[in-house]
Amino acid sequence: MEYPLPAAARQYVAEHLHDDPAQLALQARRYPGLPVPDLVRQIQARQKARTKLPTWAENPDLIFPPTLSVEQASSARTAAFKASLVQGQRLADLTGGFGVDSAHFAASVAEVHYVERNAALADVVRYNLAQLGIQNVQCHTEDAVHFLRNTPDTFDWLYLDPARRDTAAKKIFRLQDCEPDVLRIMPLLLHKGRSVLLKTSPMLDIEQAIQELRHVRRLWVLAVDNECKEVLYELSPEPAVDPERYTVNLLRNGQQQEFRLNRAREARAIARYAEPQQYLYEPNVAVLKAGAFRSIGTAYEMLKLHQHSHLYTSDVLRPEFPGRIFRIKAVEKYDGQALRTHLGPEARAHVTTRNFPDTVAEFRHRTGIREGGDLYLFATTNLEGKLMVLVCEKL
Numbered sequence: 001m002e003y004p005l006p007a008a009a010r011q012y013v014a015e016h017l018h019d020d021p022a023q024l025a026l027q028a029r030r031y032p033g034l035p036v037p038d039l040v041r042q043i044q045a046r047q048k049a050r051t052k053l054p055t056w057a058e059n060p061d062l063i064f065p066p067t068l069s070v071e072q073a074s075s076a077r078t079a080a081f082k083a084s085l086v087q088g089q090r091l092a093d094l095t096g097g098f099g100v101d102s103a104h105f106a107a108s109v110a111e112v113h114y115v116e117r118n119a120a121l122a123d124v125v126r127y128n129l130a131q132l133g134i135q136n137v138q139c140h141t142e143d144a145v146h147f148l149r150n151t152p153d154t155f156d157w158l159y160l161d162p163a164r165r166d167t168a169a170k171k172i173f174r175l176q177d178c179e180p181d182v183l184r185i186m187p188l189l190l191h192k193g194r195s196v197l198l199k200t201s202p203m204l205d206i207e208q209a210i211q212e213l214r215h216v217r218r219l220w221v222l223a224v225d226n227e228c229k230e231v232l233y234e235l236s237p238e239p240a241v242d243p244e245r246y247t248v249n250l251l252r253n254g255q256q257q258e259f260r261l262n263r264a265r266e267a268r269a270i271a272r273y274a275e276p277q278q279y280l281y282e283p284n285v286a287v288l289k290a291g292a293f294r295s296i297g298t299a300y301e302m303l304k305l306h307q308h309s310h311l312y313t314s315d316v317l318r319p320e321f322p323g324r325i326f327r328i329k330a331v332e333k334y335d336g337q338a339l340r341t342h343l344g345p346e347a348r349a350h351v352t353t354r355n356f357p358d359t360v361a362e363f364r365h366r367t368g369i370r371e372g373g374d375l376y377l378f379a380t381t382n383l384e385g386k387l388m389v390l391v392c393e394k395l
Helices: 007-015 021-026 036-048 067-072 076-085 100-105 119-131 144-150 182-192 206-213 263-268 285-289 295-299 336-340 360-367
Strands: 088-093 109-115 137-140 155-160 193-200 216-224 227-235 244-250 256-261 279-283 312-314 323-332 350-353 375-381 387-394
Touching: 007 036, 021 036, 036 067, 076 100, 076 193, 076 216, 076 227, 076 244, 088 100, 100 109, 100 119, 109 119, 109 144, 109 155, 119 137, 144 182, 155 182, 182 193, 182 206, 182 227, 206 216, 206 227, 216 285, 227 285, 244 285, 256 263, 256 285, 256 295, 279 285, 323 375, 336 360, 350 360
Parallel strands: 088 109, 088 155, 109 137, 155 193, 216 244, 350 375
Antiparallel strands: 193 227, 216 227, 244 256, 279 312, 279 323, 323 387, 375 387
16 A cells, blocks of 8 residues: 555545445545545545554555564553563564554663564554654564564663464463463573563463573563553563562543552461451452452452452442442342342442452343442442352452
8 A cells, every 4th residue: 555645545544534434445446546345445444543653544644564572562561561660772573563662662762673473464554654754763674582582782671572372363372372472482581682672462371481492580460440451471581489569550631540469479368367357459350360359458458258259348438449449338138129229210330349249241141230320339248158249349
């Protein structure tokens, strides 16, 4: 596709940016002078990027690759977070993709090397970086391993996000199944980079990754609005056994919830238990993914409702807690009639089940409680093994 786009093509994209791509494709003959199929693909990709890359999606000067490359790209929020972790003179982004990470790394590191073996994608990124006014990124169209073996440079940081789809486009997450195979090229990575920042799927077991990588200095479990997006591992030449784990949940309001632990502190922490008190605390997904099941309660002086529930309570409010906080209004049995007395005539509430035999759907079917409203119901098990439902309001 020609770029920069001619004026008529840019106008078409701008006018139809929020339209249905399928309908636009059917109306292609109405625009005989335009490459409508290519432009529809531009519109599709921009629509896909609207949430994760809002400023890029609205920038008329940028060219977008096929939607798969957009889907696999970091969001602006996660890319900015990764850029906050690195510094120094030189960084190589070995799995460059759509260039979102490289563009953000350029604000933290003096010289960024973008490496991408897909020539068409690399050309798009080279063009876009120029439109964005980013001048400290060098683009290399080659394989990551070939680049490392042939460059005379060493780097303060190497970053890679191995491809997590197999030849049938099925999602995978084991390190040895991804491309490139980090375990196989580990000696080369540690020879060429002072530090390596590795992004993995949140599906990958953290304990297994630490054991297989062996050089994890620290790691970050990164969530956005309580949805776990990625786990980042900093690798260094020295072998490590029990790295620090940082949990980060980026919130819509621009703030972030953080918690820090390691395996030793988690093992030493002694959980204390109690019946529900005035406040209820639900850790965010990053905390739970990192394995903070006891140390989170110790750190914030809270009591646990049950060993397997991972819900906490206190009589003193802990507003800095990394997760959702609720005020408990009532504790009820698992009984629809009793619960509906708290909900008003529409019988609506948000429902969460933890350490509970029924799913949310089964709970709703049994109680007749529909989704919505201002109250939150936590269906769980008490210390005596009996089912209970906490009626809560969110703080």
